[in-house]
Amino acid sequence: METTWLHSMVQGDATQYYRKRNGIMVEHMVRPANFDMRYNHFHQEYEIYLLLRGRRQMFFENRAYEAQAGNLILVDSGQIHMSHSIVGDPETEYERAILYVDRDIVEKVDKMFPELKIGAFFHKHYGIYELTPKQTANTRRLFLQIMGELDKAEPMSQTAILSELILGFIHFRRSNQQVACLNDVQEGKASGGKFDAVYQISDYISDHFQETLSLDSLAEQFYISKYYLSRSFHEVTGFGINEYINILRVKKAQSLLETTTLSVSEIASRTGFESITYLGRVFKKYQHVTPAQYRKSLTSTAEKNNTNT
The missing domain is CATH 2.60.120.280 (Regulatory protein AraC)
Incomplete structure (x- = not known):
């Protein structure tokens, strides 16, 4: 089992x-x-x-x-x-x-x-x-x-x-x-106050996660205290700001590994990671394998399915 x-x-x-x-x-x-x-x-x-x-x-x-x-x-x-x-x-x-x-x-x-x-x-x-x-x-x-x-x-x-x-x-x-x-x-469990602010910021992160983002830059852009932003974002989403950015990047990297032949280095650049090493470390945290191992597993699965058909 x-x-x-x-x-x-x-x-x-x-x-x-x-x-x-x-x-x-x-x-x-x-x-x-x-x-x-x-x-x-x-x-x-x-x-x-x-x-x-x-x-x-x-x-x-x-x-x-x-x-x-x-x-x-x-x-x-x-x-x-x-x-x-x-x-x-x-x-x-x-x-x-x-x-x-x-x-x-x-x-x-x-x-x-x-x-x-x-x-x-x-x-x-x-x-x-x-x-x-x-x-x-x-x-x-x-x-x-x-x-x-x-x-x-x-x-x-x-x-x-x-x-x-x-x-x-x-x-x-x-x-x-x-x-x-x-x-x-409905849009969500509540409107107004911290919920509306967090929804705006999370939408922005989803659209711009490939770019250079940080707690400081987001707080400045949305004219709110970074301490209030950090606390409110976690209370509403359950995520930290940097954690959410990294998760979006890893998901996109996973998609590129599945659907393209881009090198891991190019994928790191396209998904906003500062280096291939950082991509590898964060990717393994959430997927439990490195990007190269993940791509290899896709190839092995495809070959197995072709053998069975």
Whole structure:
């Protein structure tokens, strides 16, 4: 059984369940309310996150949202996101279950059943869903059924898991008219004050991350104290300024490694890194391999797929 975790264990974690097999993974955990995820802010898996207890502040596509117990969060493959604590939250812990599905599995299912368009739905309708009681029960049942199949590892268990996923997605789509996705109906969890300021700055960073940016230069450009900017940006997004800039750069570097034959040196220049060494260090922090190793792994995967076809 594979034991690689997408999220790092922290003091106070109480693992209720963990299994990963053939591109499907389920994590069920209880964590301290003040926990902020530190790594894996974007990954190739599609993420289905069910908040069972407590509250969390979610951040994706430069906007913040507040998730409550019973909410379902859909995260697109490769989407930068953050789950972090809410300032002043009286809760002491939160409980969540997450189902991760590898991108290649979704691509195969969409090819087999073009009507589903699972990948396109996640890309367009990521966000927080306020489930109806019936949908909450159905989602819990889906998790339990998949966990049961992961535990059995019997013949055709992978087919059974995919069947459950497809049926669960169909039921969700059919009843979506009665469900509100916060990403579809509002800009974020709040407007005015620090939220509007942080939204403007995060949008600017997203458009200019290839350029030379720093806390000092952003504070000067937006006419605010760098101390206020640093504190507010972290409270709203869960990221530090430099951390967010680097994550955007790494994601772009990853895309260039996948889609071009540019040298790593040229990619470092195009993504705003001051040197190939700095790109390598930051890239490995988030992807756990160097840029060269990442590109080599893509070649090995492509050769394997060609051999199997």
